Amino acid sequence: MTTEDADELDRVVADVRERIDPSSAERARLADAAAALTGRVEEALADRSVTGDVVQVGSTARGTWLAGDRDIDLFVRFPESLSREELERYGLEIGREVLPDGHEEFAEHPYVKGEYDGFDVDLVPCYDVPAATDIQSAVDRTPFHNAYLLDRLDDSLAADVRVFKRFLKGIGAYGSDLRTKGFSGYLAELLVLEYGGFESLVEAAADWHPPVEHDPESHGSRSFSDPLVVIDPTDPVRNVAAVLSAENVARLQHYARELLDDPREELFFPPARTPMTAEAVAAHLDRRGTVPVALVFDAPAVVEDQLYPQLEKSLDGVVSELDRRGFEPLRATTFASESGEERDAPFDRAVVFVELSVATLPTIQRHDGPPVYVRQHATGFFEKYADAGADVYGPFLDGDRYVVERDREFTTARAFLESDALFDVALGAQVQAQLEESYTVLVGDEVLSLADEFGTDLRAYFEPRP
């Protein structure tokens, strides 16, 4: 990149930092809240016949949070001699004492989540193990990540972490949840550390040729087949980027090049996409000449990280089967509408959406039999179909095989989707249970009714971007 472009990139980064760097007031308020909470936890520990300490972790512990983030994560470390039951009991007791208005959540243990002075606080019990490789549950690893990064991220690198995170959010690649399959905060921080800053990271990423492998502590002891491998500095057998999809690696590469080629703040803060109207969807379908089909059903009452893998498995199954049956899927997606009920049933309705190239297939389809020279098998095939009479064309010969043309099971995608054959497809377990109860099939213009609830998803589908 030219000096002019580099200057322009610096200006863009400076403008972005104006918007994302926490103010000193915000920092102070957060530090005060964290100190007060830490004090409360220490008092609660002192009141009990158990040793333990409290450690603040997460981005707000390391100065890598973006202005406005309100998460304080406090981990209470107990001795390994405690049983799991004791750890959970102490954890919840202390949590309820420190956050009297909080509620229980569940990750690998139960823990307490609550509010304090406007901040969202997680109070998580864990074991105080000697090393990250000795962990008893995944949460025990977090204090090691925290310590590793605190030792290495100075103010300048922390600022670059914030810029990189904002960039990842802007391009839609931030988050290691199973819907996004993007970059976790920890991975973002390790990458900025590895490349020595945001701009050098972006320049490197633009040129990546996966698999890209980093092992900051040079202690990796197994191999991975992922496109990006960053060996956890606290655990030689763990790839921090295990969840990251090849598509999000490509996405970072694409937008890294865009940023270097034409630096602009819009990449960090893209304009929100408005929902697409039914009329606009209709115009796209008309332009495309395709046949859209949708399965619409009540979303199972599970969290996002359980719902999306099931929706994707179901989508893959349906698409493969429609393909196998000759309907030539062109593109497909799945979406779910949020219910607003974050804790129990966060999603309202879910959709498996497939755009087909073929609306109707012939009544008959070709069915190849065995080679004629496999006498017993061939004779069985011939006799079976010779007796089928006018329902079947043939058997006749094509090369050395018998062939018949017999009735196709489904001549339209609707007929298949509305039949029990749908349940021969590998579906997500709870999606399958829901479909067994009830679902609707929409075909052609019927899908326009989805625009009311899924307009933003339809915009993303019909106006796709990298």
Add this chain to the structure above:
Amino acid sequence: MTTEDADELDRVVADVRERIDPSSAERARLADAAAALTGRVEEALADRSVTGDVVQVGSTARGTWLAGDRDIDLFVRFPESLSREELERYGLEIGREVLPDGHEEFAEHPYVKGEYDGFDVDLVPCYDVPAATDIQSAVDRTPFHNAYLLDRLDDSLAADVRVFKRFLKGIGAYGSDLRTKGFSGYLAELLVLEYGGFESLVEAAADWHPPVEHDPESHGSRSFSDPLVVIDPTDPVRNVAAVLSAENVARLQHYARELLDDPREELFFPPARTPMTAEAVAAHLDRRGTVPVALVFDAPAVVEDQLYPQLEKSLDGVVSELDRRGFEPLRATTFASESGEERDAPFDRAVVFVELSVATLPTIQRHDGPPVYVRQHATGFFEKYADAGADVYGPFLDGDRYVVERDREFTTARAFLESDALFDVALGAQVQAQLEESYTVLVGDEVLSLADEFGTDLRAYFEPRP
């Protein structure tokens, strides 16, 4: 097979022989004609300053012809010292003298064809070479085949050859022309010889597991990849069954089993198939729910052995391209109507007929770009399509690649078949020349107009049998 079935098969063969064995009167008349012609040739040779002899060849020389066949083949053998020009000159001179009303035809040499006492006579000059492996042209081999078979076929085997030939004719597998790709007379005779008779041949064929290899003189000196290999007893590097298709091997196996399972004369003399009416074709198309398309054009003025390979090459090219373009061919065939002008332009019109599963495709089609990490190539692709604006969907990402959806070239088979893109397909040379001049595309019910001229071909297509 049971004794009862074997008796039944014997009865059927006896009935067939009643119909195909030449009567003694026919034999006598043919012998007289052959002797008279031989005498004339010998006189013509004596009148000239060239040595040579005449040998009767072919089925009428060996007693393996079917009653009513009227072909007498006489080969005039000249010394190898003659130049090709001299051989041709003598051959034609003698031919014209012996058959004054005859005309010239052309195989590897020119030769004279004419009529004598109601028989069709071929008078073919060839070289008198010491062995079949020394031949200068393919016709020189024929007298060796003739001598080999004459030495080995007694009356009983000759009768079985006639039965086997009739069987092959009945099932549609007789003839080594490039339309049929079936069993030549010589191959049929060698197989009867090899298996010691018709019934043992049929029993063996029912159990064949190709490749089936025979080498009657145990002198084969190369290998073949054909389903049936019969090394020419007069030439160790030639497979007599080289032209035979895998389908005709399968056909013989199928009907051999039918004959053994339920012996019946009908297999030797199947009822003629009547032409299919346009109404019946329409009923089939309606039943099948397919989309028929046809290219109809004047047949190039070439003989069957030149026309059919070209029609098949053209058919393969068109079918592959329709498949590649997403129209999902289900089955296809080609046919040509005979003009009655056997010598100059034996065929009138020709048809490439393809039955498709898909009538119309979407306006757009998916086009995969390079992986994003191939930076230069990927950037070129992205920029090309990013600038295409509303005409193109994307580029977007699918996994690690860029993808666009852009306009499909042809959304219907008719549009493709009527375009110049048809000529990018590998077509037979003279078919291509004819299509460049003129052709008609028929789609859907338009193909019903073919029934007038190609009703029998349409019957075979829509009521296919092994």
